[in-house]
Amino acid sequence: xxxxxxxxxxxxxxxxxxxxxxxxxxxxxxxxxxxxxxxxxxxxxxxxxxxxxxxxxxxxxxxxxxxxxxxxxxxxxxxxxxxxxxxxxxxxxxxxxxxxxxxxxxxxxxxxxxxxxxxxxxxxxxxxxxxxxxxxxx
Amino acid sequence: xxxxxxxxxxxxxxxxxxxxxxxxxxxxxxxxxxxxxxxxxxxxxxxxxxxxxxxxxxxxxxxxxxxxxxxxxxxxxxxxxxxxxxxxxxxxxxxxxxxxxxxxxxxxxxxxxxxxxxxxxxxxxxxxxxxxxxxxxxxxxxxxxxxxxxxxxxxxxxxxxxxxxxxxxxxxxxxxxxxxxxxxxxxxxxxxxxxxxxxxxxxxxxxxxxxxxxxxxxxxxxxxxxxxxxxxxxxxxxxxxxxxxxxxxxxxxxxxxxxxxxxxxxxxxxxxxxxxxxxxxxxxxxxxxxxxxxxxxxxxxxxxxxxxxxxxxxxxxxxxxxxxxxxxxxxxxxxxxxxxxxxxxxxxxxxxxxxxxxxxxxxxxxxxxxxxxxxxx
Ligand SMILES: [Zn+2]
Numbered sequence: 001x002x003x004x005x006x007x008x009x010x011x012x013x014x015x016x017x018x019x020x021x022x023x024x025x026x027x028x029x030x031x032x033x034x035x036x037x038x039x040x041x042x043x044x045x046x047x048x049x050x051x052x053x054x055x056x057x058x059x060x061x062x063x064x065x066x067x068x069x070x071x072x073x074x075x076x077x078x079x080x081x082x083x084x085x086x087x088x089x090x091x092x093x094x095x096x097x098x099x100x101x102x103x104x105x106x107x108x109x110x111x112x113x114x115x116x117x118x119x120x121x122x123x124x125x126x127x128x129x130x131x132x133x134x135x136x137x138x
Numbered sequence: 139x140x141x142x143x144x145x146x147x148x149x150x151x152x153x154x155x156x157x158x159x160x161x162x163x164x165x166x167x168x169x170x171x172x173x174x175x176x177x178x179x180x181x182x183x184x185x186x187x188x189x190x191x192x193x194x195x196x197x198x199x200x201x202x203x204x205x206x207x208x209x210x211x212x213x214x215x216x217x218x219x220x221x222x223x224x225x226x227x228x229x230x231x232x233x234x235x236x237x238x239x240x241x242x243x244x245x246x247x248x249x250x251x252x253x254x255x256x257x258x259x260x261x262x263x264x265x266x267x268x269x270x271x272x273x274x275x276x277x278x279x280x281x282x283x284x285x286x287x288x289x290x291x292x293x294x295x296x297x298x299x300x301x302x303x304x305x306x307x308x309x310x311x312x313x314x315x316x317x318x319x320x321x322x323x324x325x326x327x328x329x330x331x332x333x334x335x336x337x338x339x340x341x342x343x344x345x346x347x348x349x350x351x352x353x354x355x356x357x358x359x360x361x362x363x364x365x366x367x368x369x370x371x372x373x374x375x376x377x378x379x380x381x382x383x384x385x386x387x388x389x390x391x392x393x394x395x396x397x398x399x400x401x402x403x404x405x406x407x408x409x410x411x412x413x414x415x416x417x418x419x420x421x422x423x424x425x426x427x428x429x430x431x432x433x434x435x436x437x438x439x440x441x442x443x444x445x446x447x448x449x450x451x452x453x454x455x456x457x458x459x460x461x462x463x464x465x466x467x468x469x470x471x472x473x474x475x476x477x478x479x480x481x482x483x484x485x486x487x488x489x490x491x492x493x494x495x496x497x498x499x500x501x502x503x504x505x506x507x508x509x510x511x512x513x514x515x
Pocket of ligand 1: 022023440444450485
């Protein structure tokens with residue numbers, strides 16, 4: 001058991017260590033396959049240090065949006081207090097093969113925040129539904 | 139530690155003000171006027187078994203050099219050997235091929251190759267006379283290829299004091315990060331932390347700031363690579379560029395900080411920068427706490443350490459190490475944390491839930507690696 005923010009964090013310590021590395025050597029797919037999406041959500045929402053640890057976990061949840069990560073990603077898109085989780089999760093969508101229905105509108109609602117827009121260059125996205133959000137009207 | 143090979147490169151641009159140097163060897167070097175450095179550039183073509191040979195003379199008083207070999211696209215490269223004026227091979231990639239110890243990024247295949255010499259405190263002082271350096275241009279199957287043009291850039295320093303020096307750093311806000319006051323505040327405060335850490339080791343930083351407005355990401359392929367060349371060209375030769383970005387969307391293996399080489403080039407190439415992602419270093423609230431500023435500063439110092447030639451004292455497999463003599467070869471995660479938890483070059487910060495152990499320490503041997511770099515003068 002790993003204690004984090006005074007709460008028992010069920011996520012394996014090996015996952016926390018790997019995600020804390022300055023230079024990640026494992027892909028999100030490897031983390032998802034080895035530890036599952038729930039463990040990654042727990043790290044994203046339950047850890048603070050180093051600062052990239054929850055961000056990296058959130059990006060891997062975004063990468064698994066088509067494998068059970070959608071609820072957490074939608075939750076973060078609606079959370080103004082922790083905008084970094086939304087940025088990281090949307091960045092991770094680039095590694096997802098498909099986007100669930102309803103996700104693009106939630107992303108669109110966030111784009112008015114210039115910091116969010118700066119963190120996700122959607123014009124480069126592999127998902128046409130996300131590219132459309134920033135090129136409509138061009 | 140394997141460094142990935144990608145088929146791009148060949149992007150060094152030669153600066154003007156060239157003056158032909160009568161070196162007397164087989165390499166036709168051209169001198170480029172650079173403040174505080176003797177800087178030479180030349181092109182050699184690989185011959186025989188696919189080796190491009192650069193011959194150069196070291197003068198009395200010159201203490202260290204840094205060589206970058208940038209092959210024409212789509213080839214990669216490594217430094218095969220370095221031979222001193224006595225005819226002794228002082229660096230041979232094949233001797234390091236088991237990968238157990240990392241001495242220089244030049245021992246690995248990469249899009250371009252950079253070797254500083256000397257590297258370790260145990261290496262003899264740089265000897266005046268004729269040196270020979272062999273570059274192996276590689277195709278995508280890692281075979282050495284003939285008739286490949288390799289651009290070579292050689293910076294030699296004359297440094298009276300190899301235990302103190304100054305590194306010129308240019309912080310470049312790219313990707314619109316200059317429009318984000320919190321990222322600018324956090325970065326400037328982190329640079330101050332970086333300066334404090336390096337001052338503890340006899341290194342001072344000469345820092346300037348700039349912006350880059352073109353498209354860029356952490357990738358160095360295609361037009362993103364051209365962006366890094368353009369940034370480095372504006373900085374000039376002999377400068378460590380730190381590019382602050384905020385975009386994450388090209389993450390495959392994500393990066394919070396990455397160095398263009400170990401060591402990195404001192405001339406403009408696609409790898410002539412440290413790239414840091416400002417947002418990842420600010421954490422989920424995208425606002426820098428004091429602790430996050432300190433860790434961001436350590437990230438800059440850590441990546442700067444890579445750029446100057448330092449490897450992690452141990453990699454996360456706990457069975458490959460740097461070649462520095464006084465960094466213990468620990469053999470387990472717990473043992474390595476015990477030994478290196480405060481070491482600047484440890485592969486990750488050692489944290490409890492709300493704070494991380496400050497990582498400012500360098501061993502004497504690691505410090506020497508940094509001071510020998512030709513960019514420190
Ligand atoms: Zn590192």
